[in-house]
Amino acid sequence: METILERRGDGIALVRINRPEARNALNPAVREQLAAHFHDLAAGEEVRCAVIAGSDKVFAAGADIKAMAEASPSEMMRRPDVWVAIRAFPKPLIAAVNGWALGGGCELALHADIIVAGESARFGQPEIKVGIMPGAGGTQRLTRAIGKYKAMKILLTGEPVTAREAEALGFVTEVVPDAEVLDRALALAKSIAALPPVAARKIKEVVLHGADMPLEAALLLERQAFQLMFDTADQKEGMAAFIEKRAPQFRGR
Ligand code: CAA
Secondary structure (H helix, E strand, O other), rough: OEEEEEEEOOEEEEEEEEHHOEEEEEEEHHHHHHHHHHHHHOOOOOOOOEEEEEOOOOOOEEOOOOOOOOOOOHHHHHHHOOOHHOOOOOEHHHHHHHOEEOOOOHHHHHOOOOOEEOOEEEOHHHHHHOOOOOOHHHHHHHHHOOHHHHHHHHHOOOEEEHHHHHHHHEEEEEEEEHHHHHHHHHHHHHHHOOOHHHHHHHHHHHHHHHOOHHHHHHHHHHHHHHHHHHHOOHHHHHHHHHHHOOOOOOOOO
C-alpha cells in the first residue's frame, strides 16, 4: 500500500504516506487512499485526533508530475479529489513533517490544524518551476496564514523555506529535532484526544469558518458554539471535577 493507516489507541490515528521511491509524490492511488482514510477516521468516535506524516526523509514532494505531465484539463477535472475529504475532516489534524513538503505536499501540511516540523524540513510551492501553479489551496491558505508579501515570494519564486523560517513566518507551529517529530506530533495528538472531543471539534469548526466571515458574524458563530457546550456531559464533568479538585473523566458526550 502507498499509504498506511494505524489506529494507535488513546483516541489517535496515524496516516502515513509510503511511496519513498517517488518521494511520497501524491499519485492517484495515494490520493484515493488518503481520501478513504480520512472518510473512515471522520466516522465513529474511537479516533479523536489524527496525525498525517510521510517518512523520515520526505513528507511529500507534491502531486505526481509523471502522472499529470500529459493530462488534459478535463482529465484533471475527473481525478478523485482528496482535498475535499481532508478539508471536511472534522477532528483535529496534526502534520508531522520531516524533509521535503513541496507543492501538494506543502498544501497537505497546510490542511492540518497544527504543523510540527523537523529542523531539516523544507517547505515550498515549486509549481511555477514546472509551468503550473498551486491547485490545492497554496495561493489561499498560505496567503491567509502569512500575508500577501511573504506568500508571494514563496509562490512566485518556487524557492523553499526552512522549518525555522516557516515557524517565524507563522505556518509551522513547532520545530523539533528531526528524530523527535513523530513522537512530538503523537504526544500532542494524545493530549488533545484526552480532552472533550465535542469542544475540540467546535473549536476547529469555529476557527476555520470564522476566519472567512466578517468579525461580528464570526463572533456570533463562536458565541452560539460556546453556548452549545453547556448541553454536553463533558462540560458538566469538566466543571464539576474542577470544583471537586479531581481529574475529569471526559466521555465525549
Ligand atoms: N512527482 C513525480 N515523481 C517525483 C516527484 C514528483 N512530485 N518528486 C520526486 N519524484 C521522483 C523523481 O522523479 C525520482 O524518480 P526516478 O528515481 O524514477 O528518477 C525519485 O522521485 C527521486 O527523486 P529525486 O532524485 O529528485 O530525489 P532528491 O532526493 O534528489 O530530490 C525533491 C527530492 C527535492 C523532492 C525533488 O524530487 C523534487 O524537486 N521533486 C519535485 C517537487 C515538485 O516540483 N513538486 C510540485 C509538484 S506539482 C504540485 O504539487 C501541484 C499540486 O499539487 C496541485
